[in-house]
């Protein structure tokens with residue numbers, strides 16, 4: 134059975150019907166359950182759970198401390214390219230949203246410069262990103278970028294177009310250990326409406342990509358939905374089903390979740406289903422209680438004060454000092470097109486200080502790797 138077939142067993146009509154009928158008693162039962170079921174998760178995501186946010190927050194904090202202690206991992210994105218052949222309505226890199234800024238793909242020397250700049254800040258974990266343009270950034274180019282990044286960092290992940298298992302394997306042999314790939318929305322009609330043309334339009338190929346990555350040897354998988362594209366209570370439920378599906382099938386890999394919320398979009402696009410702060414808090418709490426062992430990532434898309442409030446509610450990794458344009462660290466004034474505007478513009482040192490003052494330990498290195506993966510031969 135594929136995940137897509139499993140997803141079809143939970144149609145939106147069934148989920149919405151549950152949301153309208155769930156009672157506070159079922160929320161209380163979900164809160165006190167041990168290993169929570171999809172039915173428990175529906176209760177925690179439902180409007181009936183709103184009076185229980187404080188109790189959910191306490192339980193989420195307890196679960197997170199039990200699994201992760203007081204650690205918060207820090208990472209940074211490196212944009213390798215802003216060239217893209219897809220047309221996603223919400224993205225500045227889209228073919229139709231092109232402004233006057235430069236489109237570029239970093240050379241190996243420029244990638245090295247970006248890595249050097251971030252390594253000086255103390256980072257040991259990075260995420261390499263490209264648009265969806267195989268002609269500008271083919272798998273061999275991304276593999277070369279992984280090799281360069283592994284000279285500087287202990288952990289290298291990519292957030293690029295969906296690949297075949299063979300392509301993911303190629304990246305693994307060049308030092309890759311993580312793949313982040315958001316489905317954007319699990320609601321297929323909305324997905325097709327938002328992704329009008331280009332390779333990304335293939336819903337099913339994207340949906341199965343994380344399993345292909347795991348089968349190729351990728352140790353860390355990252356899933357998420359783009360909050361604002363569809364009804365958050367429905368998409369968050371489908372996302373959680375996907376994460377648990379991956380946990381049971383890809384048991385060699387860790388399944389992490391991210392919570393990218395659409396904010397600074399191209400002027401012609403308004404998110405059709407805006408997600409409020411309180412919605413986002415409920416979603417993160419419910420997902421933490423359903424997936425206690427999953428790392429939760431929070432990017433600089435969110436404002437500093439909100440990121441600070443979310444930290445004790447289940448977040449275990451944060452980006453810091455981020456740039457969303459190619460060359461943005463070594464050449465910060467370059468006129469290259471950025472993907473989106475970040476809201477948390479604090480320096481890395483400021484974020485580190487905040488984490489410490491909150492009673493947490495900022496972690497730069499991925500220690501898991503020492504236990505689970507040998508350094509690829511060609512890198513020794």
Ligand code: SF4
Nearest residue numbers: 217221224226227265
């Ligand atoms: S979301 Fe990705 S694939 Fe879509 S336009 Fe932006 S960079 Fe390209």
